[in-house]
Amino acid sequence: MMNDSSPLAVGVLGATGYTGRELLKKLSRHSRVRIAFATSESEAGAPLRRLVRNAPDLALQKAETAPLGEAAVVFSCLPHGDSSRWVERVLAAGTAAIDLSADLRVQGPETPEWAREAVYGLPELHREKIRSARLIANPGCYPTAAILSIAPLARRGLLADAPVIINAASGVTGAGRTPKRELLFAEVAEDFRAYGVGNTHRHLAEMVDQVGKVSTGAVPELIFTPHLLPVRQGILETIHITLRKPLSREEATAIYREDYGNEPFVEVLAEGTPTLTSVVGTNYVSIAAVPVERVSTPMLQVIAAEDNLIKGAIGQAIQNLNIMQGWPETEGLL
Amino acid sequence: MMNDSSPLAVGVLGATGYTGRELLKKLSRHSRVRIAFATSESEAGAPLRRLVRNAPDLALQKAETAPLGEAAVVFSCLPHGDSSRWVERVLAAGTAAIDLSADLRVQGPETPEWAREAVYGLPELHREKIRSARLIANPGCYPTAAILSIAPLARRGLLADAPVIINAASGVTGAGRTPKRELLFAEVAEDFRAYGVGNTHRHLAEMVDQVGKVSTGAVPELIFTPHLLPVRQGILETIHITLRKPLSREEATAIYREDYGNEPFVEVLAEGTPTLTSVVGTNYVSIAAVPVERVSTPMLQVIAAEDNLIKGAIGQAIQNLNIMQGWPETEGLL
Amino acid sequence: MMNDSSPLAVGVLGATGYTGRELLKKLSRHSRVRIAFATSESEAGAPLRRLVRNAPDLALQKAETAPLGEAAVVFSCLPHGDSSRWVERVLAAGTAAIDLSADLRVQGPETPEWAREAVYGLPELHREKIRSARLIANPGCYPTAAILSIAPLARRGLLADAPVIINAASGVTGAGRTPKRELLFAEVAEDFRAYGVGNTHRHLAEMVDQVGKVSTGAVPELIFTPHLLPVRQGILETIHITLRKPLSREEATAIYREDYGNEPFVEVLAEGTPTLTSVVGTNYVSIAAVPVERVSTPMLQVIAAEDNLIKGAIGQAIQNLNIMQGWPETEGLL
């Protein structure tokens, strides 16, 4: 499965969480990369193969000891807050960085100088910039599906002046691997709960920022309410959008396919709607746009599903790597 | 646990589905009733105790052979469509009926004469009529939580002219016990899916009808989207309501408590939000109303939870029985 | 539901774990007791009603401040190790104690003087002693089902000289509510694993001790292997027993029914085998004994199921309380 040139050295910071481990799995099977190092503060010294069966014969090491400069690209799966200071060191070592944390996704006045070059790594919106990027802010799991669901309509100025209402539900791997009582099996099984109620979830800013960038006409207000599902992986979003004019399912599907028809990892359904299991384990976002009956205002219901760990995190990160390197975009992802 | 008077004879039509069995359980523990008969077409002849450990020593019988006239009240857990023709026979036998199917919940021009007396059995809205009713149309599981969530605002004319958006998720017992591929464990586990997409679910009419009846001012449009959860029991609804004027959490809570403060089975949370497991196994609806931040229109998010089989079905049916008989409303339900 | 005399004051030490909370629920509904206090180190000050909807209007308090002497009986749901020193203080205050921890279940040379009076609270084996006990060592969840499954054969000297092999599987509430990574939903869901492999589980001693006490003839060796199930509640044990002579299902069932026919909470199945959901939520142990075909040695397979939190913990504790007080044994447990 090797190609002729020697494989690209990559490093992984924070390899023992759910995203880190899943990333190691995919990188271990990617024909054009070799894992140069992987870090873990809590499990330093343990062999990578304890995490991932076919990983290279390396031991996990503390981030402090990682040879950042020996990798061509470093992925950071470190926690929000912690990640950016490591990404800064990666760049300082002359190495490109793909940051899976939320730290650099929204630029603001307080964004430090070195981080200004960060490109928001949603290929469907920013592929050209990603190609030449040295620093990728990899999108959040919830924002990936939401932005892709809203962008085609926002771009065409089709949104009416009413809040877009995003109800989302995610599997528990989205909440990380740190032991917390509310994430115990006995608490989550047979349960379902909303969080970030009242439009207070931190992912909102990222959605608003990106939707704003593609909107023609007024920037829409968004209301985002995540829920915790008793499943391991996957996100389903049910989005209500008020339109400036009615769209039939065929018309709506045509619009989405115009934007995503050539996208390797966006699937637009002309009939039926996506479910979690239709995408879990893959890098696909699957989208259906259905007109709302029995209301006097024209509205669409957009249902979107993705794997929170893959398209919502590490699959998209590898997609970004492939684009940055000029490789086939699906390499290691099918 | 017996009271002095002899217990009331009740019958159950359709006792082997999820609602039927749960109803038998609760009736077996209810100190003021005795089960006179229970029917099942597929399991006729089997002892009730195979279904419910402490049931009376009776055998299931076919509906055709049930002594409808010997019960004072008959509960029908028969499927939609099938139920009303049996309820008609129950009434003809001089027996009161509590119909758990959807057949008689919404009255229309095609409602037959005999069914016109049906009272919609939501005690929080229609307690007085229930007291003297001979025929109860027991509310649907989704409508119970939705109507109770919207009514206090609709009644006060607080709803703005924008659709109320009801996202709901239910455990699989709501879909019944008939074997269908899409309800197999291997299809439902680790999945989450929307259905009735595009505002096409049959429960909508019931919600619109009841909300319309309590509304002052314009009757609101409703958009209702149910989802199937990988859990056995419980419903959670996340409802977005646009208001004519802003309400703080305190104000919203005060309004709901004004309406429900004396209700034995409605709980209004001043902080936090309900989850499935906070209500499963009980007859409670638990409601929280939270203002939506970061939007320019005043909006509330109402989160409501209930057990679909209990408050959403058989618990409410028993609550109705208690009211009809003038018994303590919580009898057999705590 | 009250009886004439005033209710008995009881206390609960360690009320916020899974057993503590379940105990509060059942005690709140028990017609002959009133909860005098309930303790929690981590949630002291919080109202009991936050844990249990119909609990009395009390606040949780630290154990140090609990009026041990004001209760007639105190239940300890404290962790193993911690429990016995509190139980000692309860007795010193002149109050009877039911200890749900493992601390006092097996007596040995190191058992302190004050603890020697502890009665192993398995009513089916020790009802008479329980009646007059002041200190109950409430049985472990796994041992309850195992001992009840083996005792009727051991008592009759029917066990051959070969180890009894106990494979058991439990829901996660058996592992407690302290956050640990291996108990996270994302780790337990879709998984199944053995633990205590190699016959090293701490519950073994308790089983060996009790089975030894009822055995006529040689005391059998036991091999016990627990497994963790992705469910919340319930234990199923599949036990292989080599016999001194063959028993048909009818004969085996007759033996078990001879011992348990009058037991209010042991169910012996003449056909079929118990499953988790046939007992979860109840205080029943359900047992089936089936001869093993296609082997040359006479063997029985005994399948037993119970709710680990109820018959395996707090239900049995209340059963013990009822016996100690001379109340109907099923009070508060049906």
Place this chain on the structure above:
Amino acid sequence: MMNDSSPLAVGVLGATGYTGRELLKKLSRHSRVRIAFATSESEAGAPLRRLVRNAPDLALQKAETAPLGEAAVVFSCLPHGDSSRWVERVLAAGTAAIDLSADLRVQGPETPEWAREAVYGLPELHREKIRSARLIANPGCYPTAAILSIAPLARRGLLADAPVIINAASGVTGAGRTPKRELLFAEVAEDFRAYGVGNTHRHLAEMVDQVGKVSTGAVPELIFTPHLLPVRQGILETIHITLRKPLSREEATAIYREDYGNEPFVEVLAEGTPTLTSVVGTNYVSIAAVPVERVSTPMLQVIAAEDNLIKGAIGQAIQNLNIMQGWPETEGLL
């Protein structure tokens, strides 16, 4: 990922069950095969891509119309009973067959002439015969793990004269995709149950037959008890084996590694024990052998885990295909 020669044409009979669909997935990614046809009686006419995203652009067809002779190898995922008559037609068409049903796994006097050439497709035992086979009887899911767990000891004459006790638990995909009430989510979730109780499961014969073939000394008796787990995929077996002499964990591990050290898909653990999630999604069987403490007879506890759909079915089938074709054995399986 293509190799130089043109890909091998393969066919799939019965493509819409859980095994069929999983087989299509793996074959679609296998670099040396192309799917020539796939059959389904119930979904004939539907595109393969509705089942499997990256499948070739073909429609499902009825078995009757499948060009059996155009494939070099045909996999049959048809139900037991139905499968063998189709396999007979495949062979008659001059095509090799891999039969995933139980029909041909145990040869007996009633085995028809044409089926006598069937090779039991467990590579770890019969690799040489598989190499030149034209007809493979692909092993059952439970037998695969059981036989691999017992064979190293049986082969060395280490088994004492006492039954080997195999307790096994499987996810529900092992029970197929036909709608049955007992497989509904609401019946399986939060449940755990034994079946084939009393050593009556049909898979037993297959285990006895294969273990008998490798045994030196007396053929051991086996007791096999499967259980149904509330998970989608995976099998865990906990096996108790009485030995003729004690073995330490190191000694036992060395024996298993002697047999399986070069096997690409058998993993022998020197510490810890396998769990479902450590193998689900892979073609590995993971085995740990642990001595049993606190018994006077030398015994081993062998814990083995595999994915019932992969190593227990379609992964092993592809492994057999790879061996038959002289391809790298792991092709399409890592």
